[in-house]
Each structure stands twice: as structure tokens, then as C-alpha cells.
Amino acid sequence: MTRKIIIDTDPGQDDAVAILLALASPELELLGITCVAGNVPLDLTVSNARKICELAGRRDVRIFAGCDRPMSRALVTAEHVHGKTGLDGIVLPEPTMPVQEQHAVDFIIETLRAAGDRSITLVPIGPLTNIATVLHRAPELAAKIEEIVLMGGAYFEVGNITPTAEFNIYVDPEAAKIVLDAGVKVTMMPLDVTHKAMTSAAWVQQMRDLGTPLGKAVASWTDFFERFDMEKYGSGGAPLHDPCTIGYLIDPTLFSGRLINVEIEVDSPLTLGMTVADWWRVSKRAPNATFMGEVDRDRFFALISDRLATL
DSSP, X not given: OOEEEEEEEOOOHHHHHHHHHHHTOTTEEEEEEEEOSSSSOHHHHHHHHHHHHHHTTOTTSOEEEOOSSOXXXXXXXXXXXXXXXXXXXXXXXXXXXXXXXXOHHHHHHHHHHTSOTTOEEEEEOSOSHHHHHHHHHOGGGGGGEEEEEEEOOOSTTOOSSSSSOOHHHHHOHHHHHHHHTSOOOEEEEOHHHHTTSBOOHHHHHHHHHTOSHHHHHHHHHHXXXXXXXXXXXXXXXXXXXXXXXXXXXXXXXXXXXXXXXXXXXXXXXXXXXXXXXXXXXXXXXXXXXXXXXXXXXXXXXXXXXHHHTTO
């Protein structure tokens, strides 16, 4: 059986690879892509999602525009990482496929209402504004969610936008708190695991050597955002954060972690957006998320390579 998923995203080069990996995976039934403001403002994230689907030849995918700002804060974006379009690198044609008229939040609510219990998986790979708005407006729909598999947070790797906060959580910490307090099964892909999913020059060349427009695009995107991470971390590549969520859905054995309690700091100006992950289980608070810490990097990249070669 295929797993029914909704990807909630703010593309982003690594978001793009995650979307492509999902589109190339018959184990997953992509019900729609919902867009949120994050890496860049909403109009650009919607445009980028359409470009990605058109690149993959998938104009049939339904794309929905969602929240254009966090629940109670001003929007923080990341053009310094992803470029002014959010998808800098190769220049893709302006998209022509339609955006659905329905708001992303309404689409998720409608889809969950029509679904059986524990039958839809939500895959947020940007700020959690859309997902939290759904759970705030219709908390009873938590019962319809099989799992939320999100990219966000950090513990041992601390922060990448502030000294203590990972970007997706920092942009809308109140939304992250709502999601983690909702009583839904949550699996988190924090920086602790995504920073172990590093690209390499050989892998980028492998993408380029596919000789397809999609392979060339992935190589170009990676070349673009690698420059930021290599300078920042002194690494030989860049982490593919968001595809970790899709990799987990395809093959959970690629990852390992712990079921622990994770709380979100929403008050402190110093540590706003920090994921307070009780890795050592010292707080005695009830566990609410599986917090991943390890990835089989070689198998993960082999999976991405094999799947993207089919598009």
C-alpha cells in the first residue's frame, strides 16, 4: 500500500530535492503540496513549488498557497542561504501550471476530515505555520494524522539561524509548540541528523552526469547552496536537510533516534525557537517526538541517486 502524504514546504533547494524524491517514489501518494512563507516570501515559495513539479513533468500535482507570515511574529527569511528567489542556481522557466484557489490550510482540513483515522502523513519541511493553524482551528483532526515527519530543530548541533535555534522552528516557534503539544505522532529530523547527510563533489557530479534537465538542476542547486554551508561549517559539502524526511518515509531503517520530550522556547529573547530536547530523559516529561540522531549517509544518497535517475 502507498502512504498518503501532504508536503508542506517553503522551497528552497533542499526542499526541491525532497519534493523530487517524493515524486520518484511509488511508495508515496502525494495528495498535494502546500506552501508557506519561510526561506523566501510566500509568492516565491509557491512559484518555486510549481517550477519543481514542472521540471519533473508533474503538472498534475496540486499546489496550494498557505500562510504568508508566522502566527504571531514578523517573517524572517533566508535569502542569504537560498538566494533572492529561494531557488537560485540554474534558471528555470517561469511556471505555467495552476495554483489551486483553495487556501492550503483549508485543503489540509478538508483532506483530513474526509480521511480515516491515522491515515494521512504530513511532511512539513519549512516553518510549521500551516500545520499549526490546522491543529489550532480543528484540533479534533489530530486523530486523522498518521504521523508528522518534519525537518526542524537541533540539540547537539544547537542553532543555524541563532546560537540556539534552527531556522524552521525559529521562524514560527509558537507554531512548533502547537504541533508538538497536539498529541500526534511526531518524527523530527533535526540538524543533529541532517548535518550527517552531507553532499560530496562525487555525488554532485553523479547528478550532473545523469544528463537530464532534472539532474543538471539538482547539481546546480547543490553548487549554489553548498557555498554557504562550506564557508560556515568548513565542510566538504552541504547538508541535504529536507530530503531526510522523505528518505525516512521510504526506508525508516536509514535513520535512528530516540523517543523523547521536546519543548519549544517561545519566551526568551536569548534562546527563542530553541528545541529543548530531553535527549537524556532527565526531565521526566512525557515523550512527544522521535528525535533522530543518526543516518546511514551512503545508503541515503544511493536512494536519492537511484530515484532521481527515474524522473
